[in-house]
Amino acid sequence: MNELQFLGSDPGAVKHGNFINYYSFHSPAQRITNLHDNMFPATTTKEPILCLDIGCNTGELTKELQAYIKKIYTESDIYFLAVDIDQTLIQRAKETNPCPYTTYETLNVMDEADRQVVKKYLEDHGKQTFDITFCFSVTMWIHLNNGDEGLEQFLQYIKSISTTIIIEPQPWNCYRNAQKRIKKSGSTFPLYETLKIRSNVDLEIENVMIQNGHKKVYESGSSSWNRKIQSYTK
Ligand SMILES: C[S@@+](CC[C@H](N)C(=O)[O-])C[C@H]1O[C@@H](n2cnc3c(N)ncnc32)[C@H](O)[C@@H]1O
Numbered sequence: 001m002n003e004l005q006f007l008g009s010d011p012g013a014v015k016h017g018n019f020i021n022y023y024s025f026h027s028p029a030q031r032i033t034n035l036h037d038n039m040f041p042a043t044t045t046k047e048p049i050l051c052l053d054i055g056c057n058t059g060e061l062t063k064e065l066q067a068y069i070k071k072i073y074t075e076s077d078i079y080f081l082a083v084d085i086d087q088t089l090i091q092r093a094k095e096t097n098p099c100p101y102t103t104y105e106t107l108n109v110m111d112e113a114d115r116q117v118v119k120k121y122l123e124d125h126g127k128q129t130f131d132i133t134f135c136f137s138v139t140m141w142i143h144l145n146n147g148d149e150g151l152e153q154f155l156q157y158i159k160s161i162s163t164t165i166i167i168e169p170q171p172w173n174c175y176r177n178a179q180k181r182i183k184k185s186g187s188t189f190p191l192y193e194t195l196k197i198r199s200n201v202d203l204e205i206e207n208v209m210i211q212n213g214h215k216k217v218y219e220s221g222s223s224s225w226n227r228k229i230q231s232y233t234k
Contacts, residue, residue, distance in 0.1 A: 002234070013185035017178075018086035021026040021059040031223070032064045037072055038232035039218045040132065041164055046075040048101075050128040052162065053116070054109055055138035056082035059093030059102075065134055066099050081121045081130075082106045110146055110154065118161065133162035137227070139205060140170035144178060146188040148197050154207040164233040170197045171226060176178065206230070 049069065052155040056062045062082045069078050080102040084090050087106040094104050103121070107114035119145045122128060135158060158165055179192050209232045210216055218231040 013187070015141075015145065015187075016085050016184070017055070017137065018084070018089055019057070020089070022057050026225075028061040028064040031061060032068055034220045034223050034229050035068060035166075036218060036220060039164075039229070040069070040072050040216070041168055041233055043211070044075075045073070045074070048077045048079055048125070048126055049073050049131045050122070050127055051078065051080045052133040053080055053082040054133065054135045054158070055141070056084050056090075056093060056104065057091050059097030059099075059104065061136060063099050065096045066102065069132070077101055079103075079125065079152065081105065081117070081118065083109065085109075097130075103167070106187065109157070110142065110150060115157070122161065129160075130162045132166065133166045134160055134166050136166075136168040136212050136229075137170060139201075140174055140178065141196070143195065144175065144192060147191045148195055151176070151197065151205075151210055155205065159212070159214055159232075164231065166229060166231050167205070167209070168227050168229045169202055169205050172201050173226070202228070204232075 048230060051065070051069065053062045053065065059082060064082060066078055066080055078101060080099065082093065082102060084093070085106070085108045088105050090106040091211075105117060107117055109115065109118075122130070138194060139151065139154070142154045146154070169191045175198075176194075177191070179189055185219050206216065209230075213234045214232040220229040222228055
């Protein structure tokens, strides 16, 4: 069975958070209201701004993010590499949310060969790091599928390729709900019981993010669904 398909009869019972109808429930316009200009580095550059959106789903939030950034960096062209593990979602993103200077790619950010695609994109733009990387509601799926070590390795990876990181981690109660939902459909996250990082997952993520060069510059209040957006920069 394709591991990206939903399980049983519940389209919400997915292994990677690859919900096909995500934006029917989570309005991108509403999500954007939790951003703040202070999350983004101040610059008067006219150079292009290079952004990475990890786990872009069908691109609705990507499009809003691009419009938001354009208002901050009015003089610059805004380039986005928007990636997702699920090719059906990427296909839909290309069809329904094309944006200028935006490249949608199917890739798994935990896969070494797929990371070469990201590296190549940076090289093609003459850069070693993205100016801004967005990571919204993705850390839990990485964590559930790759364990504590996988989560830390992912965070180190995004730090190594990003100047500024805007991240919205899921709190532990979301993990419990995801496990309950997948169990109802007869499956499980096999690594769930092995996770040592649990109730303090936000703090553990912050601890890794502030090591070796990045510092925290902003944290939003909790959204209506109990998630905070944080900004880290070098
Ligand atoms: C809950 S959705 C969030 C979508 C979007 N970032 C947002 O906040 O509106 C999580 C997305 O991350 C993607 N994803 C999960 N694991 C991934 C991985 N290892 N590599 C790339 N994308 C991944 C899923 O397919 C899904 O579209």
